[in-house]
Amino acid sequence: MAPFTSFRVTNPSASPDNVRADVLVVGGGPAGSATALLLAAAGHSVVLVDRASFPRDKACSEYMSPEAVRILDRLGVVGALEEAGAVPLAGTMVTAARGARLHGRFALAGHRPFRATGLSISRRILDHRLLLAAREAGVRVLERTAVEALLRDGDGVAGGVIRTADGGRAAIEARLTIGADGLRSVVGRRLGRHRQGGLRRVAFVAHVDRVEGMGDSAEMFVGRRGYLGLNPIGSGRTNVALVVPARRAGAARGRTREFFLEALADFPGVSERVGRGGMARDILATGPFAAWSGRVVADGAALVGDAADFFDPFTGEGIYSALRGAELLAETAGPALVWPGRITAAALAPYRQARRRAFGGKWAVERLIGYGMNFPALFDHAVGRLARRGLAHTLIGVTADFVPARAVLNPVFLARMLL
Numbered sequence: 001m002a003p004f005t006s007f008r009v010t011n012p013s014a015s016p017d018n019v020r021a022d023v024l025v026v027g028g029g030p031a032g033s034a035t036a037l038l039l040a041a042a043g044h045s046v047v048l049v050d051r052a053s054f055p056r057d058k059a060c061s062e063y064m065s066p067e068a069v070r071i072l073d074r075l076g077v078v079g080a081l082e083e084a085g086a087v088p089l090a091g092t093m094v095t096a097a098r099g100a101r102l103h104g105r106f107a108l109a110g111h112r113p114f115r116a117t118g119l120s121i122s123r124r125i126l127d128h129r130l131l132l133a134a135r136e137a138g139v140r141v142l143e144r145t146a147v148e149a150l151l152r153d154g155d156g157v158a159g160g161v162i163r164t165a166d167g168g169r170a171a172i173e174a175r176l177t178i179g180a181d182g183l184r185s186v187v188g189r190r191l192g193r194h195r196q197g198g199l200r201r202v203a204f205v206a207h208v209d210r211v212e213g214m215g216d217s218a219e220m221f222v223g224r225r226g227y228l229g230l231n232p233i234g235s236g237r238t239n240v241a242l243v244v245p246a247r248r249a250g251a252a253r254g255r256t257r258e259f260f261l262e263a264l265a266d267f268p269g270v271s272e273r274v275g276r277g278g279m280a281r282d283i284l285a286t287g288p289f290a291a292w293s294g295r296v297v298a299d300g301a302a303l304v305g306d307a308a309d310f311f312d313p314f315t316g317e318g319i320y321s322a323l324r325g326a327e328l329l330a331e332t333a334g335p336a337l338v339w340p341g342r343i344t345a346a347a348l349a350p351y352r353q354a355r356r357r358a359f360g361g362k363w364a365v366e367r368l369i370g371y372g373m374n375f376p377a378l379f380d381h382a383v384g385r386l387a388r389r390g391l392a393h394t395l396i397g398v399t400a401d402f403v404p405a406r407a408v409l410n411p412v413f414l415a416r417m418l419l
């Protein structure tokens, strides 16, 4: 392997002694922690770095489908999450801009989910619990440590250049570098072929106490200038996520709270329910979304979670995709790491193919819904039809990842939804 040529370690004493590991995982969200945990449990040496200090907040609606819960169960953390106050969710209600409404319940979707309910819990708790589980599995975790660049070895990746909390720089050499660093992935950008879609939306996420009328399901409201999600996250607290076109979000600069409260007025009936509650933390903003990578694997590197792709949060599948992607990556990378040397793109190709098989249908449904919202009359019509014809549970089952996408991506279903 070539020496580190593209940078100099300026403060090695403050650094984690120029670490060498089988795997460097960049990012300690669900994708990074789960991948690190699985590879460490398989006996590989894994270093995970995150620029944040945990527990940390994350802008998210904090809803998990039964299928996401299945994977959390396999990772051994569901008990701890329930003890920490995770609340069961029976399904999702969707209200369109002209008032049509559907209520899909997981238990009625026609395929048996892992459980009849999903779970909801603040990301502060979820992500911290997953990171602790990774640590317990033997992962070396370095917080407040950001990857700034990739170490190159010819055309391949040989690790990362990190900056520690005290400003020191160091190298972490690894046979496989995994970019699990979210929507604005540094690893993804350095690998190239980063793509940004046309549907540019941004989100503002609040935690509000005492929102009136919350039941056992998440609620989505589609308005003419964006959409709003309400999700009960336990202890009488509700996650309120507002998503608007990016061009509108400039008006929030320097006055996020005011913008958020004004935008709520686009959702009559809901604004009163939320407005009478109390804000429990600062509003978090994130976006624009609709970003993905055309290069999920490379020589010595792979992407997982939002770093690989993230379209739109409406269907609430990001955590599931991050966790399932972690499992698929570990299934390919684990056996490849048994052999010496850097992990090649060819050795990682089965991971790319497995992602297409696992997520191809989901990507299509996500886009169908994401673009469909831009046509309020059509969207309202479809929601009304789905509710009247008893198809809402199937659709919610598909977005919750336990009903195959082909159950809705077929001419019969689409005709019943639209005609």
Ligand SMILES: Cc1cc2nc3c(=O)[nH]c(=O)nc-3n(C[C@H](O)[C@H](O)[C@H](O)COP(=O)(O)OP(=O)(O)OC[C@H]3O[C@@H](n4cnc5c(N)ncnc54)[C@H](O)[C@@H]3O)c2cc1C
Pocket: 026, 027, 028, 029, 030, 031, 032, 049, 050, 051, 052, 058, 059, 060, 061, 062, 063, 064, 145, 146, 147, 148, 180, 181, 182, 183, 185, 186, 203, 204, 205, 241, 286, 304, 305, 306, 307, 310, 313, 316, 317, 318, 319, 320, 322
């Ligand atoms: C408004 C909104 C609502 C959503 N609602 C839901 C929902 O209800 N249900 C659902 O399943 N999904 C939802 N999602 C999607 C979900 O939040 C993401 O898909 C999920 O967080 C992806 O996990 P991840 O591990 O890939 O990335 P992240 O959770 O973003 O974690 C990335 C980590 O990488 C770290 N990092 C970033 N850059 C660096 C660097 N250079 N060096 C070191 N560390 C770095 C960050 O600090 C972070 O901890 C929502 C998203 C949004 C925006």
